[in-house]
Amino acid sequence: MLSRTVNVPSPSAIALALALTLPALLVGCQRPQEAGADASKSAAKPALLIAPEDLTQVGTSGLVGGPVLTGSVQAARRADLRAEVAAMVLQVAKDNGETVRQGEVIVRLDSTAIRDNLTSAEEALRAASQSLEQTERVLQRQKTLNQQGMTSMQALEDAELRRNAAQSEVAAARARVVSARQQMTRTEVRAPFDGVVSERKVSVGDTVQIGREIVKVIDPRSMRFEGQVSADRLGELKLGQAVSLRVNGFGDSEFAAKLSRIDAAANATTRQVEVAAQFADAAKAPQVAGLYAEGRVDSASQAALVLPEGAVTRQGDATSVWRIEGDTLRKVAVQLGARDDRRGQVVVLGGLKAGDWVLRAPSSTQAEGQKVTRVGAGAGAASAVASAR
Template identity: 70%
Template sequence: MIRATPILTALTLALALTACGKGGKPDEAKAASPKPAAPLLLAPEDLRQVGQSGLIGAPVINGAIQPARRADLRAEVAAVVLQVAKDNGERVRAGDLLIRLDATAIRDSLTSADEALRAAQQNFEQTERVLARQRTLNQQGMISMQGLEDAEVRRNAAQSELAAAKSRAVTARQQVSRTEVRAPFNGVVSERKISVGDTVQVGRELVKVIDPASMRFEGQVSADRLGELKLGQPVAFRINGFGDAEFRGKLARIDAAANPTTRQVELVAEFDDKAKAPQVSGLYAEGRVESADRRALVLAESSIVRQGDSAFVWKVAGNQLKKVAVTLGERDDRRGEVVIASGLAMGDQVLRAPTGSLVDGAPVQRVASGAGAASAVPAAAAASK
C-alpha cells in the first residue's frame, strides 16, 4: 500500500477547493454585479429657466389697481330714497336707473314755476299789445312821447319777468330729473352708500360706478428715484390675491409734483394686456420699473443650494444632471430672485426645487407634465427590485 505524504494531501485539498470555487452558483455572482441607476423623471414644472431681468435694484412702486373711469354719484337734491334699483357688483349700462328719490315736493315747485311762467307770458303779451297801440296813437299825435316811453318801460319789465320765470321753470324741471340717479357709462356698481328710506342731503354720496375695462396700476415711487423714470418704461408688478402671477405694463403718467408729506411721486402704469387685468378695484399691488441699464441674469432663490459661503445649482445638460457652482450677486427680497454673476448662461435649465439626494452625473428622462420628480422616487425604487 502506498502511503500519501502530507504535502500531496494539502495540494490535493487546495485544488479541490479551487475547483469548487469556480463551479459556484452563477446566480450569486450575477446578483453581486451593480445595476444601472434609474433615471430621474423630470416634467416641465420641475424645471426653471435662467432668465434676464432689469428689475433688481430698480425703483419700487407701491399702490393699488384702480379704474381710470369711475364716478362717485352724489345727491343733487334733498329728498327721501324711494328705490335702489342696482346693488353692489351688478353691471349697468349708460342711462340705467340706479336710485330714485322722492320728487313730490320738487314737482310742486315745478307746478308753481310753470304757473308763474304762464302768468309772465300773458303779462308780456299784454304789454306788447299796449305798446303797439301807444305807438299808433303817438304817430297820430293823440298821446305824448312820455306815454309811449311809459308803455315801453312796462313792456321791458314784463319781458325781464318772463325770462326769469322761464329760468325758474327750467331749474325746477332739472330738480325733478335729479331725483332719478342714472349710470353715466357702462360699468359695475362698486359701492352702494344708501338704502330705501334714507333721507339724503345735497352732496351726500349715493353710489359708485366703475368701468372694469379701464383698470390700471396707480402707485407711488420715492422722489429720490424720479430721475430713473421715463414714460413708456416696462413695469412688472404683482397683485394681492393673485399669488405669484406677474403682470406687466408700461408707465403712462408721472405726476409733476411730489406729495409734500411722503415725498413720493404719483404715477400710472397701463396693463400690456387689459384682458388679463383684475376686475376688482382697490387691490394692493407692488412692482418695479424695469431698467435696461440694470439687466442681469437672475434665478429664483428656491433653485439655489447653499453650502457655507459657496452655492451651486443642479443643471440639466442633455440627459444628465450636473452640479454647477455659481457666483451670486444682489438679492431681491420682494421677488425672491438672486443675480447670477457667473456659472450659468441665459436659457439654462435647472431644477426648480432640488433635494439632498441628487447625484452629479445622474441620468434624467423628460416626461409629460404631472409625471415628474414627484414620481421619480417610486419609479427608481420599482426599477431596483
C-alpha cells in the first residue's frame, strides 16, 4: 500500500492569500461602474451659451501684402492764422468746429492805438500836400520872374529844391497812411477760405504779440491721408496706386484712396518717406483732421478666405477652430496661409468654407460634441455655461 503526504496550508498563509486577492477582485468589480459614471458625466456636459458677439463668420477678403502706411487724416487746405499786430483780443466771433465763410471775421483785436497812428499819418499827409501846393506856386512865380529877368537862376533853383522836398514828404506821408490802414485791417482776423475753425488759441482779454498763433482754419472737403512708409518698400510705390485705409474711430470700415504724393527725400533719423493719398470719395471721407490712420498700398493682393487670428487654437504645429454645426460644437482642423498683421487676420487654405460660423475667442473649456444654446446679444459669452436641462 502506498502512503501519500498532504501539506495543509497554515491559517496564516490562507489569510495572506485572501488579503492579496480580495482587493483585486473588488477593483475588477468596480471598474465597469466607474466607466459608466464617466460616460454619464460626459453626456451631462453643460451646454455652452453663445451670444452673437461670441461668433465670427468665415468670409472672403482681399488680403493685401503691399507696404504698410501709417499716419493721420489731414486737410490739404489749411491755414494757421497768426497775429500781425501786438494788441489785446476784443472779440472771438467763432469757436472750434464752427463753419466760416471766406472773409468772415473770426477774431477782432483792439485797434485804438493803430487808429490814432492812422489819424496822425492822415494829418501829416494833409500838411505835406498843402506844403507841396505852396512850393509849386512859389516855383511858378520864380519861373515867371526869371523869364522877365527880375530874379536870378539861384532863386529859381532854390524854389525847385523846396518843391522836390515837398514832393518827397508827400510820398512818405502817403506811405505812412497806407501802412497805418494795413495795420487797421490786421486787427480783424478773417477766414482765408470757406472752412471750419479747427483750433482757437486765444480768448477775449488776451494780449497777443506779433507772430502768435491765433486760430486754425481747415477745409473739410480737402481731407487726405498723410503718412510715412519705410524706405525699404519705396521701390514698390507708384503714384496712382490704390490704397486701403482704416481710420481710428470708424471701426472696421475701410476707405479707398490713391497715392498722390511721394516725397523725394527720406527722414534722416527714422528712414521713413512722407507720402500722401487722396480719398476716392471726398464726400465720404472723415471730416475730422488729426485722426490716426493706417493703410496698405495695393501692390500685391489676393482674394482668400480669412478668419480673425484669435479664433484659431494652436497645439504645436496643429491648428484648429471650433465650428458651430446646428446646435453642436465641433473641433475642425484647418490649414492656414499668410497673415495680415494690420487686420489681425489669417488666410484659411483648408478645413472651412465661406459662411461657416466659429467661436471668436475659444478657451480650454469647450468639448467635442458639446451642445450650444443661442442667447441674445450681451446675454452670454463664449465661456458662459448653463446646466443642461
